[in-house]
Amino acid sequence: MKIYFSPTSPYVRKCMVTAHELGLADLIELLPASAHPVTRDASIVANNPLGKVPTFITDDGQVLYDSRVICEYLNALGHGRLLPAEGPARWEALTLQSLGDGILDAALLARYENNVRPQALRWPDWVAGKIDAIHTSLAHLNQHPELFAKDFHLGLLTIGCALWYLDLRYPELAWRDNYPALAQASAATLARSSMAQSWSL
Structure with a gap:
């Protein structure tokens, strides 16, 4: 798994904290990103037309965004401990x-x-x-x-x-x-x- 990463993005942090809670953080490769609302990062846009971080790539190549979707994916992968089922x-x-x-x-x-x-x-x-x-x-x-x-x-x-x-x-x-x-x-x-x-x- 991979995530376009910025160390000061709170939304990236949200995903990484989720991954750490679920024991998945070491399985995620951090990809350099320079997300900016004006000067957009072409490497992010190539995978996410919004050009935002976090952008996440699963092991089978599916691209996920934003943090809510990524965290729910990680939670499902980690057997649902962070989100009550119903x-x-x-x-x-x-x-x-x-x-x-x-x-x-x-x-x-x-x-x-x-x-x-x-x-x-x-x-x-x-x-x-x-x-x-x-x-x-x-x-x-x-x-x-x-x-x-x-x-x-x-x-x-x-x-x-x-x-x-x-x-x-x-x-x-x-x-x-x-x-x-x-x-x-x-x-x-x-x-x-x-x-x-x-x-x-």
Whole structure:
């Protein structure tokens, strides 16, 4: 198996943490990639018309994207330990995955606005709206620490990757200070060996 890889992509990290949890990480070859919203990487586009990472190639040559599809594939390959098969627990895990992905979407869009768009064209209100979406999401998690008391699943994994990315790119948000119940509840998730891993080419 192969994955187009960027060490700072939270979506690639989500896939690799999933693979580590399932004992599959050593079976995945990391392929160099330079995904960018403007200067697109032709090697990625050749396999994924969206030109995004993660792009994943199975052992039989099937190409998968995005992170949700890749993680579900890995979970199936690893006998389904990270996603409940049915019932309310499944929908809760998938909803938390959507919340984590939404935090990441907002964080990345704000970062692109501030770092990719020419300064004269930047829209501060857009950035403020995305940062507010991050805060309201963190506030929701802060109000529901019981979500982290469940068996570890793909939703909690995604939230963990989102918090990792906020530490990496938005330390000024000081989410641990501003959302102490979330900080306490998520500590065990962030301390998992899979979350502590780093990968490089």
